[in-house]
Amino acid sequence: MAVVCVLALAFVLLLPLTQSRGEAGADLGGQRTTQGIQAKAAKCQESTVQDQSPPPSDADGTTINAIKQRGYLNVGVDQNSYRWGYLNPNSSGELEGFDIDLVHAIAKNIFGSSYSPSKVHLLAIPTDQRIPAIQKKRVDMVVRTMTINCERAGKVAFSAPYFVTGQQVLAPKVSTITGYNDTLARKRVCSAATSIANTRLHADKGHKIPATVDILEPVPNQLDCLVELQLGQADAVVTDGALAASQAAQDPTVELKGAPFTTEYYGVAMNKSATDLVQRVNRILETYRTSTGPDGWHASYTKWLLPTLRADSTSADPPTPHYK
Structure with missing residues (x-):
């Protein structure tokens, strides 16, 4: 279902x-107090x-x-x-x-x-x-x-x-995957095209995650990864934790695995x-x-x-x- x-x-x-589309936002005009902190420009x-x-x-x-x-x-x-x-x-x-x-x-x-x-x-x-x-x-x-x-x-x-937020792993609750670690060995992992997740997966393969991780062809939209997960075409998804939590809310058979491994x-x-x-x-x-x-x-x-x-x-x- x-x-x-x-x-x-x-x-x-x-x-x-x-x-x-949508509802009116707040009228934010007229505010003048700068809350930020000045930082010097650098490379x-x-x-x-x-x-x-x-x-x-x-x-x-x-x-x-x-x-x-x-x-x-x-x-x-x-x-x-x-x-x-x-x-x-x-x-x-x-x-x-x-x-x-x-x-x-x-x-x-x-x-x-x-x-x-x-x-x-x-x-x-x-x-x-x-x-x-x-x-x-x-x-x-x-x-x-x-x-x-x-x-x-x-x-x-x-x-x-x-x-x-930060990058995090999403997988079925019954999966043996525990996070962004060795439990991804020989697992098929989905990510979105041009996403931070896809970049990190390729950069970390063979280092922070096993060389046997199967990084799937990236999909155009993040929701496509959830569908691939449900269809059994992927074993895990890597994406922003905030987005992954929302996907878990759509399907109670999946959950976040491990803590975020980046800060973004x-x-x-x-x-x-x-x-x-x-x-x-x-x-x-x-x-x-x-x-x-x-x-x-x-x-x-x-x-x-x-x-x-x-x-x-x-x-x-x-x-x-x-x-x-």
Whole structure:
């Protein structure tokens, strides 16, 4: 039954989507307090790449003015990550989730009193198309559980981080796999194309994990790995722990195995030329992270992620921003 349900869900979620969705985010305008800590610019290092975003600013610039003149914000999102960005077949069919809440908070700040959900155009894009969509300016930004790293930071601009997580293993409860370790020997492991997980698997094979690990051909979307797991075509999945927890919530026959083996930060990705937009998003995130109201970070976490990540998770509080 679990296989049938998820396959049906995957079919619904993979339908094309380019439309306005979601509820209004918080009105974050007018806030001026900088919460971050200034950090000196340096050669990109994976341990500090999340600290290299420019400082917050309320100023409009070329990019923001163009968005206002156009009349809507184009955002690349996921539509098949449960509780992050997904079409809920049990509701009105609207896109819902933690990332979707953030999108509308950003749009509400940019458009101010003229904001309405119709001013947000959501474009569902697969994992491996996030960077091309930004570079080709098909979207103004991508809000799609996108980890900040040096390779990506060389191609797109990132906001300061809004979420912290780490890579983790997902496998059937009955599996002998216990984590990212020797128990993966001779196991078939699934990951998404261009994902951190896929990169780590290839880098760690023969070192941190056995050389006999069978790294499967990467799939376009993370949900495809869950389907492969259910169909018996994969023995394990490696992905962000936050996403893996949501997949475990979709199928009670699978579970997280072992602790996270990396520390990673999600950021809002934008075009390299859109410095004014990056700085505005950083300003919005400052208030969004600290808001105690119904439209802030903690309220969104409680609604979408608390049921799967719990209150004691290392992801239960937003990371403190540092700027270059």
